[in-house]
Amino acid sequence: MRTYRILSACGTGVATSTVAAATCKRLLEERGISSVEVTECKALEVVGLADNLHPDCIIHTAEIPADQLTDYKIFRAIEFITGFGAEELADRIAEHLKSLD
Amino acid sequence: MQTRKGGCKLFWEILNEDLIFTDLDVKSSDEVFETLGGKMEQLGYGKDTFVQALKDRERVYPTAIMADTRGIAIPHTDVEHVQSSAIAIATLKNPVTFYQMGTNPADGVEVPVQFVIMLAVAGGGHIDMLQKAVLIIQDLSLVDKIMETKDAKAIIDMIREKEEKL
Numbered sequence: 359m360r361t362y363r364i365l366s367a368c369g370t371g372v373a374t375s376t377v378a379a380a381t382c383k384r385l386l387e388e389r390g391i392s393s394v395e396v397t398e399c400k401a402l403e404v405v406g407l408a409d410n411l412h413p414d415c416i417i418h419t420a421e422i423p424a425d426q427l428t429d430y431k432i433f434r435a436i437e438f439i440t441g442f443g444a445e446e447l448a449d450r451i452a453e454h455l456k457s458l459d
Numbered sequence: 460m461q462t463r464k465g466g467c468k469l470f471w472e473i474l475n476e477d478l479i480f481t482d483l484d485v486k487s488s489d490e491v492f493e494t495l496g497g498k499m500e501q502l503g504y505g506k507d508t509f510v511q512a513l514k515d516r517e518r519v520y521p522t523a524i525m526a527d528t529r530g531i532a533i534p535h536t537d538v539e540h541v542q543s544s545a546i547a548i549a550t551l552k553n554p555v556t557f558y559q560m561g562t563n564p565a566d567g568v569e570v571p572v573q574f575v576i577m578l579a580v581a582g583g584g585h586i587d588m589l590q591k592a593v594l595i596i597q598d599l600s601l602v603d604k605i606m607e608t609k610d611a612k613a614i615i616d617m618i619r620e621k622e623e624k625l
Contacts, residue, residue, distance in 0.1 A: 369520030373535045373580055374560070377589050401520065420520040421563045436561050439533075440524045441597035 361393040362386075362455050365413040366435070367422050371400035374419040374439055381438040382417055385448035391455055414455055470546070470591035471619040477502060478547040479611035488557050488572075489514055492534065495547040495577045504545035504579045512540040513577075523557035523570035524596070529603075530570040531596055532557045535578040546592065547577040548614065550606050574602055591622065 364382065368375035379396040386394050399407050401420040408416060408430055416427060417435040424432055431454050437443040478498060485491055492513040499505040516536045523532040554571035558564040576592050595601055601621055605614050 369516055369522075370535065370537050370580070372538060372582070373578060373589060374522075374533070377593050380590060381593075419561055421561060434561050436524060436559075439560070439593055439596070440526050441593075442526065 363413045364396045365416045366398045367401045367404040367418040369420040378435045378438040389452040474615045476611040480549040481609045482552045483549045484552045506540050509540045512536040521558035530572040531574045532572045533576050538582050541579045541581040544581045545579045549575040
């Protein structure tokens with residue numbers, strides 16, 4: 359299986375995006391997707407970083423300029439912070455990643 | 460004995476009774492930042508730019524979430540405004556309006572918040588601390604118990620008990 363690349367954006371790049379990234383990795387692993395590289399970043403950096411990293415999807419807990427990221431599948435990931443709906447969100451992300459192969 | 464990975468402190472160990480506010484009587488999110496953030500500045504966790512940075516950031520990247528029926532805010536800001544990591548907790552006497560995390564406040568997605576966990580995060584490598592904060596938010600029976608108590612030390616004990624079960 360190849361390594362999937364996910365970009366996780368929040369306001370500061372060190373707080374909620376980190377938690378969202380860790381939860382995302384754990385839940386994807388439970389769905390048989392174990393090779394995932396998550397890069398955390400500030401919302402302000404996300405457009406530039408996406409162009410460099412070409413992630414398989416972007417998750418975010420702060421508003422990001424979706425109109426500049428139309429090449430990427432974007433998931434709002436508040437569910438990974440609250441826990442409510444986290445499993446369903448992970449299902450959707452897993453489905454998206456598997457659809458790329 | 461508690462196990463500590465890489466010398467990382469347990470969440471309850473860095474809680475400080477001076478940074479726990481119960482039944483806080485405030486009217487706005489700015490007052491929350493001034494009270495909790497101001498105390499963090501005073502105790503040397505936040506630099507003197509900390510409170511203003513919290514306010515500025517919240518206006519761009521709001522931090523409130525609805526956990527079931529409970530409005531919870533986890534305000535925090537950039538590392539350059541933080542001296543050393545700390546956590547402040549507040550239960551509010553009356554709900555205060557914050558905006559939903561992940562939205563633009565201009566879109567007006569309001570969340571009535573009565574529970575606040577403020578994080579002062581000094582640099583990376585604090586994922587354990589952050590995940591613990593999230594574990595509290597995700598345990599609604601614990602949130603409810605904390606909301607009902609007026610005693611800072613009792614709140615620290617509740618969080619310690621929660622951590623000991625993890």
